[in-house]
Amino acid sequence: ERWTATDAYTISHLHPSSKPNHAAITAAKEHSEANGLPDIGTNDNAAKMLALQCKFGKVSHALEVGTLGGVTPIWLTTMNPDLRVTTIEYEPKHAKVARENVERAGVADRVDVITGAGLDVLPKLQEQIEKGEKEPLGLTYIDADKGNNWAYFDWAVKLSRPGAVIYVDNVVQGGIIAKEPEDDSWRSRAVMGARKVIENVGKDTRVEALVQQTVGDHSYDGWLMAVVL
Numbered sequence: 732e733r734w735t736a737t738d739a740y741t742i743s744h745l746h747p748s749s750k751p752n753h754a755a756i757t758a759a760k761e762h763s764e765a766n767g768l769p770d771i772g773t774n775d776n777a778a779k780m781l782a783l784q785c786k787f788g789k790v791s792h793a794l795e796v797g798t799l800g801g802v803t804p805i806w807l808t809t810m811n812p813d814l815r816v817t818t819i820e821y822e823p824k825h826a827k828v829a830r831e832n833v834e835r836a837g838v839a840d841r842v843d844v845i846t847g848a849g850l851d852v853l854p855k856l857q858e859q860i861e862k863g864e865k866e867p868l869g870l871t872y873i874d875a876d877k878g879n880n881w882a883y884f885d886w887a888v889k890l891s892r893p894g895a896v897i898y899v900d901n902v903v904q905g906g907i908i909a910k911e912p913e914d915d916s917w918r919s920r921a922v923m924g925a926r927k928v929i930e931n932v933g934k935d936t937r938v939e940a941l942v943q944q945t946v947g948d949h950s951y952d953g954w955l956m957a958v959v960l
């Protein structure tokens with residue numbers, strides 16, 4: 732309750748309705764909800780932090796794995812006029828709503844919503860980058876099927892420029908990830924996905940990384956942040 736109230740209070744001051752992109756973000760969330768998308772979208776603080784990171788890092792191309800309704804790409808592009816975003820979504824219905832949202836937000840020319848499985852789409856993104864059709868990545872946000880976290884991370888490193896940042900969402904999950912799970916439930920597989928990316932990244936000499944624990948309107952979770960060396 733205090734986490735949610737603090738988020739509401741700080742966001743109302745730091746991102747009030749007078750901000751130029753506020754209406755577009757609100758409209759996208761409403762359109763997602765009206766179309767029955769799950770309410771697990773990246774919260775405003777997290778999305779705005781990614782948007783500010785793009786600004787800080789002068790990022791020209793960002794990748795998101797796991798689009799859902801496209802609210803995060805709207806945050807990123809509305810706050811960064813020169814930024815292009817490639818975002819990959821497995822569920823055709825989510826991708827359709829995301830395309831509608833980015834269209835209505837006026838950023839469809841800079842957001843490429845690709846429908847498909849991440850591991851099928853990423854080799855095609857590699858081709859686009861190698862041909863010079865897209866810039867190497869300056870920021871990646873991985874927020875999709877947790878079992879593939881490490882595979883997505885490995886791809887992101889390969890497609891990034893030096894100094895790029897890579898985030899992996901939901902690697903804390905209420906603090907249950909510190910212990911190896913003992914069953915094979917959906918939740919345990921998500922924990923294993925978080926543990927695998929943390930353990931592999933720790934041995935990966937291509938990056939330096941940390942995990943930040945967060946509280947807020949999505950309760951207690953956290954993300955891994957890595958910088959490509």
Ligand code: DHB
Nearest residue numbers: 771772874875900901949
């Ligand atoms: C949930 C939150 C997430 O950020 C996510 O990627 C998946 C699920 C959740 O709140 O259940």
Ligand code: MG
Nearest residue numbers: 874875900901
């Ligand atoms: Mg998430």
